[in-house]
Amino acid sequence: MGKVQVGLVQMSCVADKKVNLEKAIAKVREAAAKGAQIICLQELFTSLYFCDVEDYDNFNLAEPIPGPSTEALGKVAGELGVVIIASLFEKRTQGIYHNTTAVLDADGSYLGKYRKMHIPDDPSFYEKFYFTPGDLGYKVFKTKFATIGVLICWDQWYPEAARITSLMGAEILFYPTAIGWATAQDEETNNEQYGAWQTIQRSHAVANGVHVVSVNRVGFEQGGAMKFWGGSFVANPFGSLLYQASHDVEEVKVIELDLSKTDRYRTHWPFLRDRRIDSYQQITKRYIDEETVS
Numbered sequence: 001m002g003k004v005q006v007g008l009v010q011m012s013c014v015a016d017k018k019v020n021l022e023k024a025i026a027k028v029r030e031a032a033a034k035g036a037q038i039i040c041l042q043e044l045f046t047s048l049y050f051c052d053v054e055d056y057d058n059f060n061l062a063e064p065i066p067g068p069s070t071e072a073l074g075k076v077a078g079e080l081g082v083v084i085i086a087s088l089f090e091k092r093t094q095g096i097y098h099n100t101t102a103v104l105d106a107d108g109s110y111l112g113k114y115r116k117m118h119i120p121d122d123p124s125f126y127e128k129f130y131f132t133p134g135d136l137g138y139k140v141f142k143t144k145f146a147t148i149g150v151l152i153c154w155d156q157w158y159p160e161a162a163r164i165t166s167l168m169g170a171e172i173l174f175y176p177t178a179i180g181w182a183t184a185q186d187e188e189t190n191n192e193q194y195g196a197w198q199t200i201q202r203s204h205a206v207a208n209g210v211h212v213v214s215v216n217r218v219g220f221e222q223g224g225a226m227k228f229w230g231g232s233f234v235a236n237p238f239g240s241l242l243y244q245a246s247h248d249v250e251e252v253k254v255i256e257l258d259l260s261k262t263d264r265y266r267t268h269w270p271f272l273r274d275r276r277i278d279s280y281q282q283i284t285k286r287y288i289d290e291e292t293v294s
Helices: 017-033 056-061 068-080 153-157 159-167 187-208 261-268
Strands: 003-010 038-041 083-093 096-104 110-115 140-142 147-150 172-177 180-182 211-216 218-221 226-229 233-235 241-244 251-258
Touching (some): 003 017, 017 038, 017 251, 068 083, 068 096, 110 140, 153 159, 153 172, 180 187, 187 233, 241 251
Antiparallel strands (some): 003 251, 096 110, 140 147, 180 226, 218 226, 233 241
């Protein structure tokens, strides 16, 4: 493990998939020109965040993976010699759709995909209407520059997902994301929500001794009712912020990560060594009460 240059692309989107893909590719090129080796795009970057409504027409946004977007991005990855992490709306077959992230290696090859495991269903985030929960399990990808783990948005609230992906050998956890504030919401609530979102992910970095990279979209959507809060960030293996984007503007940022620091943090703070894996059986229960205690 050594040093790797990670690129974050925080951008706004429009209704036209082709325009969004072309914009993302332009920003991938910008990140590569700044020295990025692994470049992460935000969740569902080829469209507006369509899960604010339950509309059958939105299924027309989906595509196979591998498919047209991965083919286009694979060509760019191979041309530039970079890894691209691309979150897409996957059409698996008729009637089965997933929220999926594909990974393209630096030679342009398709390494595989991760399907979002935790699917939310909240006002303006009606993802259960569209997405079947992932069935590939947690995944790591051995890219040219690092072994990476990819989780998606709502997954970021679950320490189990981060733990398992880290135990599988991920050197960096990436979280493509689409999360925002209702514009009718007060500033105190906004700050509390963003703080919780960032804190839980920084805690994954600490608990697992790995870098965490979270990439969110930005801009007003849903007729101005939702402001996606941006705030993309990078945390080191002890949760310290190496970078945090603004809440308001598009940004392309490249940050150097020193992956050799993982061993130092894990040695001095040996959370993995001291885990009592013999005592964790109850973690697989929904809730622990008198009926479930064995």
